[in-house]
Amino acid sequence: MDFTNLLLLSMVITFIAFLYSSVGQGGGSGYIAIMGLFGLLPEEIKPTALILNILVAGIGCIQFYRSKHLYWSNFWPFAIGSIPLAYFGGSLVLSNSVYNSLTGVFLLISAALLFRQKTEPSTENTLLPIVPSIGCGLLVGLLSGISGLGGGVFLAPLLIVWGRMNTKQITAISAFLTFSNSISGILGHLMTINYLPEDILFSLGAATIGGFLGSYTGSKYLKPEKINILLALVLVVAGIKLIIF
Secondary structure, X not given: OOHHHHHHHHHHHHHHHHHHHHOOOOOHHXXXXXXXHOOOOHHHHHHHHHHHHHHHHHHHHHHHHHOOOXXXXXXXXXXXXXXXXXXXXXHOOOOHHHHHHXXXXXXXXXXXXXXXXXXXXXXXXXOXXXXXXXXXXXXXXXXXXXXXXXXXXXXXXXXXXXXOOOHHHHHHHHHHHHHHHHHHHHHXXXXXXXXXXXXXXXXXXHHHHHHHHHHHHHHHHOOHHHHHHHHHHHHHHHHHHHHHO
């Protein structure tokens, strides 16, 4: 990739990290969408998205842990199911056509779930049933590892529909699960392929800037429902592009 396109991609990644971190997400679906639009190959997209997820979600984890919004009793069942499957999914090597088709479908599903995030669940924390949580974690982890998505973009809407926790509690669990899944996924990827893109440092710098700005300002100045609509539109365009082209 030439320097002009690399600079433009970095600027877009900064913007995506800002938007996603403002609502507690790592941004994997957004990074995959944009890198797909820029014509990057799956072997470049997947590890880059996972590493950016680790960075941006890690920033969110620190913020929400300090704010005491994370309830470990609700987090660990998702983690038990999700982390091993994220490693397995990350170790899978798919052809370009299969990866593009699957990821395109995942992006469209993510967009549909983002459009559903319109209501505020209960403000009281409720202990979630363990077995369904583990089962949900298994599915989210597998999708996360295969595609390079952190999993939060799937988990958060499911928890909102479940209606047992408020937005900040859901966001905290999503951030921690995205962080842990992305670490597991990149380890699985490196065990199989052992390859990282040469230009990843530009993306890391861009995501760091966007992640810090988004996590600091998002809860104070931005309306999550508006951001979700904008992100969903980007995912629809990128998902269709990956499936068709």
